[in-house]
Amino acid sequence: MRLVSTTTRRRFLSLAGAGIAAALAPGAGRAHDGPHRVEVGISAFAFTPRRVTIRAGDTVVWTNRDLAPHTATADEAGWETDRLDRGQSAAITFATPGRHAYFCSFHPMMTGEVVVEPT
Amino acid sequence: MKPTLSALALAGLLALPAAAADKMNDLEIAHTAYTAGQIDIRYAHLALAISENAAVREFAETMIRDHSAVNAAAGALIAELNVTPQDNALSQALATGAADKRAELVALSGHAFDCAYATNELGYHQVVNETVAEKFIPWTTVEPLTELLREALVTFRVHEGHAEHMVAGLKCGS
Ligand SMILES: [Cu+2]
Numbered sequence: 001m002r003l004v005s006t007t008t009r010r011r012f013l014s015l016a017g018a019g020i021a022a023a024l025a026p027g028a029g030r031a032h033d034g035p036h037r038v039e040v041g042i043s044a045f046a047f048t049p050r051r052v053t054i055r056a057g058d059t060v061v062w063t064n065r066d067l068a069p070h071t072a073t074a075d076e077a078g079w080e081t082d083r084l085d086r087g088q089s090a091a092i093t094f095a096t097p098g099r100h101a102y103f104c105s106f107h108p109m110m111t112g113e114v115v116v117e118p119t
Numbered sequence: 120m121k122p123t124l125s126a127l128a129l130a131g132l133l134a135l136p137a138a139a140a141d142k143m144n145d146l147e148i149a150h151t152a153y154t155a156g157q158i159d160i161r162y163a164h165l166a167l168a169i170s171e172n173a174a175v176r177e178f179a180e181t182m183i184r185d186h187s188a189v190n191a192a193a194g195a196l197i198a199e200l201n202v203t204p205q206d207n208a209l210s211q212a213l214a215t216g217a218a219d220k221r222a223e224l225v226a227l228s229g230h231a232f233d234c235a236y237a238t239n240e241l242g243y244h245q246v247v248n249e250t251v252a253e254k255f256i257p258w259t260t261v262e263p264l265t266e267l268l269r270e271a272l273v274t275f276r277v278h279e280g281h282a283e284h285m286v287a288g289l290k291c292g293s
Contacts, residue, residue: 044273045273045274045277066270066273066274067185067188067189067192067267067270067271067273067274068184068185068188068189068274068277069184069185069188085188086188086192106181106184106185107181107277107281109281
């Protein structure tokens, strides 16, 4: 798994409602009993890693490294990031266990998956 | 050359590799790369004004979004380096070819327009990508410019693949 540096992050999106809790506090959770944050890079028109497995309550942070803008958008309605320009990040916290397939709404051949396991 | 590309669709494009035979400097390359992006954005606006095909309109929106982002990055680099890109024969050939192509496209509508636009997008990205990969990237001497071209090429190659699908989906024949 390639972890993307968070130092250039400019923006977080905190999405409320429909299965999405508020973003967790910075530095939270190193042990399995606390929420985690998992980084997904977007570069060369691909989500890296393409699939991440987290636990309910964990947060996924997408960071775009491409010149072209991208999004992470759920196949089935429920969640989506804003447009991410280069260097921008968005965080989404997953409360509901299950497999969440997603794609880029600008380049739909770009696909990824968030697997949420029960706590 | 792909058989789907008619000689007509490529008229105006063929000037590109010929004019690019002479090695260009960094400022000329920056000018031409920027111009090529602006041309594609203009084609896309024409497509949004004329086409009623969902796939064509989606492609055009992607071209506007992505080429605007690439050119914004190019503009930022130019400002950072405090240089002025140089107009040149290749930029002029591209602009002339594009004006001719727009005149041809604007006279069309419906499926004929969609096919002409899509085929031109495929041919345009093929020629531009080849020029960027084989000429501009090796020729540039300013590292941030070379890096920007490399990153831009990643995007343009995705567009070329997308254009190929669009052409195939439209079933334009030959
Ligand atoms: Cu994308």
